[in-house]
Amino acid sequence: MFDVGALAQFATAYPAQPAVLAHSANEHPLFSLPRLTILAGSLPRRCVELRSADTGAEEKDPTPPALLVQALSARDDVMSLREIGHDEEYAQWLSETVRPFVPFLRGVTGANVSVDGEIVLCSPDVATQWPSEGEGRIWMQCRGQSTAALGTRTFELGEGEAIFAPKGEDLTVTAGNQLGIAVVLSWPDDEAEGAPGHGSLLSLLWRKIKSKR
Template identity: 30%
Template sequence: MNAPASRLVPGTVFDADACARFANLYPEQPGKIAHGLVGHPLFELESLVALSQRIRPVDVEQNLADLPIEVDPSTVQHNGLSVAESIRSIEANGSWMVLKFVEQDAVYRQLLDEILDELEPVVTARTGAMIKREAFIFVSSPNAVTPFHMDPEHNILLQLRGSKTMTLFPADDPELTPGALQEEFHRGAHRNLPYRDEFLAKGQPIELTPGEGLYVPVKAPHWVQNGPATSVSLSVTWRSEWSYRESDAHAFNRLLRKAGLNPAMPARHPGQNLFKAYAWRALAKARRLTGNPEPQ
């Protein structure tokens, strides 16, 4: 039997105060928590270059970062550089990039588990088991913009180098993310969202500096403006049975809408959306058994 790997993080990532803070926030309240990953060698630029060569090329996204808050993803331009060149020259090349699903690498998978294991007791008690643990590393030029979007996971963004301001919006506001839009999102539509100037008053700008993290609830819309220096940040995410039920309820709503109905929005936590979620799963299972494709 192989000996267990030594820890990558000496001590803890989150101290007692940070864990208590997370417990007060999770799962529906956004807010900052402190972390102890600043200066970790796995996030030095050369370490990230090496990581980028070990993960699948499809899991590296990079583009020019002088973007508006709302953008059609089809118009975003590649920066024309190799991945290694993009990382090494990030201070001056005006780019935004992300290394996706870095848990596919054994070392970063261990690091992700060390981070999330510290929070798992709170998560399990509130929303059930931590499902589908994933991690994403963002490397961004000064003043880069990440456009208005939402993500399907529970997420903590940990700032490691430089600063950024995330403007965060309520996850349960139907004006920002109406039911029909969410239904298409759960069918694979792009994460980017329409944005109007009227939304501004609903947003909360939150600045992150090294050593600060931000818990972002499932599908809370947000956009990000980097500060005046190169930024490196780590996003650690997970799904829960609750989040999958909410997603499945939106899928079932899409069928109801196609039938001419106007279904109520699925409930946020602590609602469980059991009827719609299980109805959708039963339909999906029946289609698999009969070989019929999912209705469009």
């Protein structure tokens, strides 16, 4: 998913500096809306989280997750698909994507490198605020455009671009005027600061950014 050039950029920036990295996940069929609809319908319900962008509250919508995915473009919500390894194809993709990063991460996290992968689907003009909790993160934009903010710095992300957000920096990503689809990789950058899954997307604060068009 990340070529030699992108890995070299990451190696130079990690662990303290942000970096925009090119990737090819946007071309992968696993991140097409039809395939994500199948994934959402097959995951245990506890792995599918829907939050209202207006209130930030988790929604207990009885609508089947597969139908919610198809309706997100007309809603004001953020959906998180967690523990994607329940699906063998996504588990294999995650393993292959993370593998090249392991040598770089091991120098900071120690021998036991644990990288979580989640898929985030954002309704248009919705932002996700991700307070830093001692984790390194890579937001991989797969569908749509978005604006990532780290402090006062902003980065425009198109399909096939990712942002590495160092630990200690709060990350906010605002979707453009179309449905946004992204993969988020995260890992504790200090083993003492958390077990696998620490700081997952359950801890995100959600809010809606009104379009200024």
